[in-house]
Amino acid sequence: MYINPFLFILPRPPGQVVWNYKNHTQHELDLDYSHRLASLIYNPDLFDPDNIIDIQLLDAGILTVSKIDSPNWGWDELSKIYHIGTQDIPCEHIPKNxxxxxxxxxAHCSEVLAKPAPSTGRKQQPAGTLINLPAPGAMKDxxxxxxxxxxxxxxxxxxxxxxxxxxxxxxxxxxxxxxARKDSHDDPVAPGLEAxxxxxxxxxxxxxxxxxxxxxxxxxxxxxxxxxxxxxxxxxxxxxxxxxxxxxxxxxxxxxxxxxxxxxxxxxxxxxxxxxxxxxxxxxxxxxxxxxxxxxxxxxxxxxxxxxxxxxxxxxxxxxxxxxxxxxxxxxxxxxxxxxxxxxxxxxxxxxxxxxx
Known part of the structure; x- marks a missing residue:
């Protein structure tokens, strides 16, 4: 048994939320489930097919039967979570034509417009405090x-x-x-960054x-x-x-x-x-x-x-x-x-x- 590599855990008292950032699914765990998951993270071989919690964690995709390869990211985990977690916009039905x-x-626009819109204006300023700018003129080109x-x-x-x-x-x-710019007075550029x-x-x-x-x-x-x-x-x-x-x-x-x-x-x-x-x-x-x-x-x-x-x-x-x-x-x-x-x-x-x- 394996732990899904695409998870992060958020403390949400009195429980915690396990978030699968690749599949966009979330599960809230109480103390019993949290303790059991911690034990399985420490040693996945403790998986018990007769334990209802273990089976539910498996059904939720928190545990996996086969090892899931995680990409060799090369950077830190926060950027990896953001990049993978924002891929593939969830869509129940992709239009065929x-x-x-x-x-x-x-239909989506109608649903959005049916909700109260947030305020778009800035805070009202007292009269005489605004500085009017000149109208934009044509650029040289x-x-x-x-x-x-x-x-x-x-x-x-x-x-x-x-x-x-x-x-x-x-x-x-x-x-x-x-x-290269003609008559450039810039400081020297590091090798490899001249472009x-x-x-x-x-x-x-x-x-x-x-x-x-x-x-x-x-x-x-x-x-x-x-x-x-x-x-x-x-x-x-x-x-x-x-x-x-x-x-x-x-x-x-x-x-x-x-x-x-x-x-x-x-x-x-x-x-x-x-x-x-x-x-x-x-x-x-x-x-x-x-x-x-x-x-x-x-x-x-x-x-x-x-x-x-x-x-x-x-x-x-x-x-x-x-x-x-x-x-x-x-x-x-x-x-x-x-x-x-x-x-x-x-x-x-x-x-x-x-x-x-």
């Missing part, structure tokens, strides 16, 4: 101003092809390594990488490609997934015809190489956010609309990207293409019209 997604999402104004998350795409030139521009300015991107990175580590989803790119065979920033080049990793990508991304099938997308991953081994504490785990998400915004602004400047999500089946995406059992993990997905400019897909718009009529 865009119509199911529309109905399910609308007006293209950035326009990109900031025009950027929009869309869920309705034509499926039209994009060019390899556009893909190269997107990847280079998002994930590529830029040339720089257009977005900041915690510790200058560039811990995030990118995988290109190519579905309709002129001059490039469909598939999943790894982007190599050093060479500004691609290498094929896998063919496109079956079934369609939307099934892996929380049933959001409106993006099945996106011509391209990028999975942003984090090289956790780079982070824990420099930062041997849990707080550094935040830096991976912050960096992914920086890269996502850069991608969207570049895409908008190219005349493309964008869409992004963090909802996906982690294990399936890891396999798709060839990262199983790796210290590199997927965090985010961003895509772009030609769009009709609608924030919602046609199926959702039809459903909303039917509800309101």
């Amino acid at each position: 865009i119509h199911e997604w529309s109905r399910q999402y609308l 007006d293209s950035l101003t326009q990109a900031l104004l025009k950027r929009k998350t869309c869920r309705s795409y034509t499926g039209a092809a994009v060019t390899l030139d556009e893909v190269g521009t997107l990847l280079y300015f998002t994930l590529g390594y830029l040339p 720089r991107r257009s977005s900041p990175s915690g510790g200058g580590l560039n811990a995030c990488e990118g995988f290109l989803l190519a579905q309709n790119i002129v001059g490039l065979e469909p598939g999943i490609y790894a982007y190599h920033p050093d060479e500004h080049a691609l290498s094929l990793v896998n063919p496109l997934p079956e079934p369609a990508l939307g099934q892996m991304l929380g049933g959001q099938h409106f993006i099945n015809n996106l011509p391209l997308g990028v999975f942003i991953t984090a090289r956790f081994d780079r982070l824990w190489w420099k930062y041997e504490h849990s707080r550094a785990y935040r830096m991976a998400f912050i960096e992914a956010g920086h890269l996502s915004q850069t991608f969207q602004l570049v895409a908008t400047t190219l005349g493309l609309n964008t869409w992004l999500t963090g909802a996906f089946a982690d294990a399936q995406i890891e396999t798709l990207l060839g990262l199983e059992g790796s210290a590199e993990q997927p965090l985010f997905f961003i895509g772009c293409g030609e769009s009709d400019g609608h924030a919602m897909c046609q199926e959702m718009r039809d459903l909303l019209c039917g509800v309101s009529s």
